[in-house]
Amino acid sequence: MLKPNYDRRSTALLFVDPYNDFLSEGGKIWPHVKEVAEEVGLIANLRRINEAVRDAGLGVFIVPHRRWEPGDYECWCHPNPTQRAIMKRHSFARGEWGGEWHPDFAPRPGDIVVKEHWAQSGFANTDLDQQLRQHGVTHVILVGLLANTCIESTGRYAMELGFHVTLVRDATAAFSREMMHAAHELNGPTFAHAIVTTHELIETLPPAQD
Template sequence: MTQSTPEPSSASATYLPKEEAGVSFPPERTALLVIDPVNDFLSEGGAGWELTKKTVEMNDVIAHLKCVIEAARARGIQVLFGPMAYTEEDYANEQLQRRSGINRLMFERKMFLAGSWGADFHPDLQPRDGDTVLLPHKSCDVFTTDLPEHLQRMGITHLVIAGMTANLCCESTGRHAMEAGFDVTFLSDAIGAASVPEYEAAIRLNFPLIANAVVTVDEFLAAIADSPPARADVQAGDTVRGSDHGEIGTVEKVVAATEQTEGYLIVPRGIIFHTDTYIPLDAVAKRSGTDVFINIPKLVVGTMPWSEPPSQNERQAKRGPRAKEVRKLYGSHSPSAHEGVSHR
């Protein structure tokens, strides 16, 4: 197991070049982040086991985590472990137990105490040589640790998140990663939570709006299989899915961009009365086999203005005005000036 020293950098990740947009998970730029795979969450007798037991067993989280970790290693994908650990100083000096409800809960239950069995990795999910173990996060966001520096050092653009718990550490970290410019994927059946409602809310509602895809471990494994590269372009007959994995429809036709319209997919929808949906090609975020994922959930597709082919003029209107043409950023006001910071 390596704990390499990260090289400081202020640069954030960037999305794949346009010509590579069909590649779902380039191994050299993909990292698997396993959050809190420790005994307090995953083992009988752990301080949080009675809370997490139902979803962990429902999703077979331990087996799925073990499977995806081993597959990632075999494929040359970086594996990072993001655990928690608390010391007396955290509570005496930093007063973490007063920060939030979740910090109070962990404090009262004596969870993740540094050096304890509860803070140790589950026996089936131990880091190995070549993996990276991060500094402990003291809140719900693993991005507050040395994670960004390691991702930058490794040249990562795609972050795949699994572990515990769905609506707290996984969601907070994924949200921060998305804001930093990373392509984010959640593995739905390798994640648990303190209750089924918390898990469902994260998986069904929040993750699809944060990530480019929410997929199962099997689907991720199929996407990274060591086989000849799959075609990157979308073709008629492909199944279109939302970022929530919901099936939207089948591609009837792929229309290339012209001077008048941007490129788009024609996807008929409706069981009795078919209505064509015109999905911009640049909404396609990933593919796995013949499934293509767009970067919004099925839940909101019906609210999108996609009842007509997308015109280049409309696309420009969606982008808004040029910065130099804006007198006041918020219409009637501009941001307050701060010393050393300029605002147009």
């Protein structure tokens, strides 16, 4: 993979699913990702990236999963396994703490909050593609949860639409090391243009703006 060039005018951070249920102690899904998240230093790395991209003047796009509401998926013909799990545990419930933003990663003025995705890709049935193109974005950097589902699906879809895709291997997590391995060593190289660490990403960003 070639070393990417991130122009601040055409590069954006896609922060996928920064909900309390995923990223906070007490969240419904945090216990499932905690071991891997702590092993890679997820929260600290997300904080570093979140500040670094803003200092560099890159756009930030929040890419949220559908917040569960009563009745969601119940009459669907083909709910996927994740959606069936959401029906059971009510992940990211609208109006509840778990469906609120992690306090360190809440949208700030100027951020774009994309319409909520129902499945795994942040592009399917949302305005993400239109928002990126209207803001002149050609390069996307993906962070958030989960490495082998929403991050992978969103990244692969971005590649199909012609975007340059960067994955950050220690700014995401999954339910197991095997899933992380699949996401970054097996599947990621088939669609991503760059797979980097947080340190490598920050070193490559444009210099901080005054």
